[in-house]
Amino acid sequence: MTAGTIAGLLDECAADRPQRPLLRDVEGHSLTVSDVAALTxxxxxxxxxxxxxxxMTVAWQMPATVNAAIVMLGLARMPVVQAPVLHLYRLREVRSAVEVANADILLVDESTASDAPQMPTVTVPPDLLARLETVTATAHPEFDGPAPTDPRWVYFTSGTTGRPKGVRHTDATLLRAARGxxxxxxxxxxxxxxxxxxxxxAHVGGMVYLACALLGDFPVLLVPKVTAENLxxxxxxxEVTVTGASTAFYQMLNTAQMSAPTADLLMPSLRMLIGGGAACPPEVHRQVREHLRxxxxxxxxxxxAPMICxxxxxxxxxxLANSAGRPIPGSEVRISAGGEIELRGENxxxxxTDREQWQHAxxxxxxFRSGDRxxxxxxxxxxxxxxxxxxxIRKGENVAPDELENELLAHxxxxxxxxxxxxxxxxxxxVCAVVRRSPRHRDVTLDELCTFLDERGLMKQKWPERLVVVDEFPLTGLGKVAKSELARQIAGGTS
Structure with missing residues (x-):
């Protein structure tokens, strides 16, 4: 596949393998590549x-449905900037996002319409696909000409003030990530x-992963709501063969398997878990291999920078257990004198959207200063x-949370x-350890955690001085633990 734009890639695949399946919903309905090309x-x-x-800049807020994928790919055919907004956002977050993107219009569906701020809004109907079957596409000369390097996407990442940063992307940067x-x-x-x-x-991984499906010639199942019971x-x-998102996602599947009343695999078709975001501790790798095989x-x-390594x-x-891989083609990585990961490259x-923020970064x-060590x-x-x-930083000593999390996951x-x-x-x-309550066993105590770390040879300065047990972790859109929100929630709690 040689197309330089996302719309071009879709059309190239439709011409090459029109009857290959591409999108599937949870009810089992499937669309071929040619179906998707025509519908978009x-x-x-x-x-x-x-x-x-x-x-125009078009913001849209929908969960992971076929409708959302069709709208996203339809917008990719138009000379507009699209700003996908996580469907988990509520009114305040949606308002901040559309302001940061300077959006002209917001697309919502029935599940997100109640959180739309006061602005021009269009509701995508549940029967969108049926309606599109009756639409006759008209040639619009204005649609011709968007280049692969035109900034046509705005994604959002958390800012230090709570207001998101608007991250621009081009078809070229997203496709480079997908190819790698x-x-x-x-x-x-x-x-x-x-x-x-x-x-x-609406996460940057959404479009990247759809591009992966086109490049790798495989269909994807769209799951609008994920729970430990239904996934x-x-x-x-x-019969999904490849799934994933984040470390919390892996742990959810692993816990489901460990809690099963039988030793038989709950998901026998799986061949690997994939994902990114936060680092995946070696202990999680070990547990997944042991229980999910x-x-x-x-x-x-x-x-x-999607898919850096x-x-x-x-x-x-x-x-696999002790690294996050190596740079994809077109991605460059270096480590600063202070141990920070710095980046440049085609992804x-x-x-x-704020030029001053970009200069500081x-x-x-x-x-680019990643903010990661x-x-x-x-x-x-x-x-x-x-x-x-x-x-x-405890009494001048640096304590890395990742090290402690990996050690304590073995408890x-x-x-x-x-x-x-x-x-x-x-x-x-x-140092505060926050443990999610388990249905499989009693709660751990602070003394038990410290004794365990002592037995594993960690110096006392790293041991947790506070333990909080919670029923659920607050999560980001990609399923990572939202530590700033967690810290706020437990600030007034007791050990």
Whole structure:
């Protein structure tokens, strides 16, 4: 596939393999590549009829449904900027996002309409596909000409003030990420390959993963709502071979398997878990291999640069468990003197919507400061050791939450854990362990955690001084633990 734009890639695939399946919903309805190409052409006309014109910035907020995928690909045919908004956002977050993107219009569906701010809004009907069947696409000369390097996407990432940053992308940056992901993972190589978008499709990974499906020639199952109860069932029913999102996603599937009343695999069709976002601790790799009997093939990426480094399906167990892979073609990584990961390359955003923010985010020689700590191994793979802002400084000693989380995940009474720093007058910060309550066993105690770390040889300065047990972790759109929100929630709690 040689197309330089997303719409061009879709049309090229439709011409080459029109009857290959591409999109599937949870009820089992399927659309071929040619179906999707035709429907998205009709969607572009439907969007035109709804008032969308060249040069507009179009925000949209929908869960991971076939309708959302068709709207997104329909907008990709038009000379507009689209700003996908996570369907989990409520009114305040949606308002901030559309303001940051300077959006002219907002598309919603029945599930998100109640959180739309006061602005021009169009509701996408539940029967969109049936309506598109009756639409006759008209040739619009204005639709011709968008270049692969035109900034036509705005995604959102959290800012230090709570207001999101607007991250621009081009078709070229998203396709570079997708090509690297496919080549390293080998997705599409299984004869019955079926992937999933079981995370918000409005995340940057949504479009990247759809591009992966086109490049790798495999269909994807769209899952609009993910729960610990329905996901294993859907994976088994549809015989999904590849799924994933984040470390929390892996842990959810692992816990479901461990809680099953039988030793039989709940999801026997799975051949690997894939994903990115936060680092995946080696202990999680070990547990997934033991209980799900598949490898975790993890990646390192962010909204500003999707799929920076990706593990390879041919990597050894040691490489998979202890690194996040090596840079994809076109992506460059270096480590600063202070241990921060810095980036440049063909998958990197051309900038934020706020130019001043973009200037502050780069080094004098033009590399992007990721905000992550890490190091490169002799084999060229990257090890991500955490966020620079998550580092706990206790009495002048640096404590890395990732190290403690990995160690404590091996405790038999810990299924999921987050370690964070809390303000303390005497120490500067104290180490707080937050454990998610498990239905499988009693709660762990602080003394038991400290004894366990003592037995594993960690110095006392790293031991948690506070333990909080919670029923649920607050999560980001991609399923990572939202540590800033978690810290706020437990600030007034007791040990």
């Amino acid at each position: 052409s009709a969607a572009a006309q439907w969007l035109w009829d709804a008032g969308i014109r060249p040069g 992901y496919v080549s390293h993972l080998g997705v599409g190589s299984h004869p019955k390959e079926l992937g999933t978008i079981a995370f918000p499709i 294993p069932r859907l994976i088994a029913e549809h 598949v490898p975790v093939v993890h990646a390192y990426g962010m909204t500003e 990706v593990s390879e399906f041919t990597d050894s167990e040691e490489q 990197l955003t051309p900038g934020y 780069r080094t004098e020689d033009g590399w 890490g190091h490169l191994r002799p084999d060229g793979r990257i090890v991500v050791t955490g966020r620079t802002k998550d580092l706990i 038999p009474l810990v299924d999921e854990i987050a370690v964070l720093g809390q303000p303390d007058e005497l120490r500067g910060e104290l």
